[in-house]
Amino acid sequence: xxxLLEPVFRAGETFPHDPAITEADALVAWVEQSQAxxxxxxxxxxxxxxxxxxxxxxxxxxxxxxxxxxxGEHCRRQGIGxxxxxxxxxxxxxxxxxAMQFNLVVSTNxxxxxxxxxxxxxxxxxxxxxxxxxxxxxxxxxxMVQTLP
Amino acid sequence: xxxLLEPVFRAGETFPHDPAITEADALVAWVEQSQAxxxxxxxxxxxxxxxxxxxxxxxxxxxxxxxxxxxGEHCRRQGIGxxxxxxxxxxxxxxxxxAMQFNLVVSTNxxxxxxxxxxxxxxxxxxxxxxxxxxxxxxxxxxMVQTLP
Numbered sequence: 175x176x177x178l179l180e181p182v183f184r185a186g187e188t189f190p191h192d193p194a195i196t197e198a199d200a201l202v203a204w205v206e207q208s209q210a211x212x213x214x215x216x217x218x219x220x221x222x223x224x225x226x227x228x229x230x231x232x233x234x235x236x237x238x239x240x241x242x243x244x245x246g247e248h249c250r251r252q253g254i255g256x257x258x259x260x261x262x263x264x265x266x267x268x269x270x271x272x273a274m275q276f277n278l279v280v281s282t283n284x285x286x287x288x289x290x291x292x293x294x295x296x297x298x299x300x301x302x303x304x305x306x307x308x309x310x311x312x313x314x315x316x317x318m319v320q321t322l323p
Numbered sequence: 324x325x326x327l328l329e330p331v332f333r334a335g336e337t338f339p340h341d342p343a344i345t346e347a348d349a350l351v352a353w354v355e356q357s358q359a360x361x362x363x364x365x366x367x368x369x370x371x372x373x374x375x376x377x378x379x380x381x382x383x384x385x386x387x388x389x390x391x392x393x394x395g396e397h398c399r400r401q402g403i404g405x406x407x408x409x410x411x412x413x414x415x416x417x418x419x420x421x422a423m424q425f426n427l428v429v430s431t432n433x434x435x436x437x438x439x440x441x442x443x444x445x446x447x448x449x450x451x452x453x454x455x456x457x458x459x460x461x462x463x464x465x466x467m468v469q470t471l472p
Binding site for chain 2 (some may be wrong): 272307312321
């Protein structure tokens with residue numbers, strides 16, 4: 175799992191976690207703080223992606239899910255992110271969530287934004303300069319939401 | 324402090340915390356998880372309001388502040404919320420934050436929404452049905468943001 179997560183956290187381009195995060199802290203953030211964690215494996219059983227799913231807020235906001243996705247660096251552009259997203263939406267629905275929300279989608283992550291839009295998410299707001307991108311500095315972040323059936 | 328917070332949490336109309344929250348958990352949520360906590364007192368030294376201030380996200384989003392306000396039930400419509408809000412903006416600026424964001428402003432809390440708008444916040448997004456109001460059921464929530472000078 176850490177082999178998947180480490181390059182993404184280190185890059186500081188998509189998740190707000192400290193790029194210097196330790197393996198232990200990353201696993202707490204990804205796994206222990208989640209309600210469900212799934213992994214995708216290829217035909218050989220190698221890990222190619224993962225997502226977490228959790229409530230996005232406390233009790234009176236806990237009917238809205240939040241999820242995060244990572245696809246292995248060498249397995250991108252194969253639709254794995256999209257399949258993880260679809261799976262997470264089904265899992266969220268099965269767990270009784272009424273919607274899914276992403277709070278801080280980095281606007282420069284255009285592949286991610288397009289992927290989530292293709293899978294039914296809408297941009298409901300833009301947060302000016304809300305993400306400090308490791309390469310680009312302060313960039314806008316998007317709030318994306320999808321109501322579940 | 325608990326005398327201020329308890330009726331607001333119990334009401335389940337503005338904060339997402341479990342309305343059955345204990346005093347100990349409420350104080351952890353309000354005080355221990357915050358970077359700054361302020362109280363407003365009247366001319367007799369009685370507590371009339373409080374706010375917390377904290378980073379709204381992790382490292383690469385930690386330049387955006389988040390705050391929450393409570394005004395005592397018997398001290399409302401006196402501008403105390405507005406003064407707490409102004410004070411929190413000054414504190415946030417002094418602490419180096421670049422913006423302040425409210426993630427889950429309950430849309431039916433019209434006095435709050437108007438107060439924050441008067442104090443420079445803009446609604447940047449609407450989250451459909453994101454708050455389960457104890458009296459009204461699922462109601463929309465707003466994301467409100469203000470860039471700091």
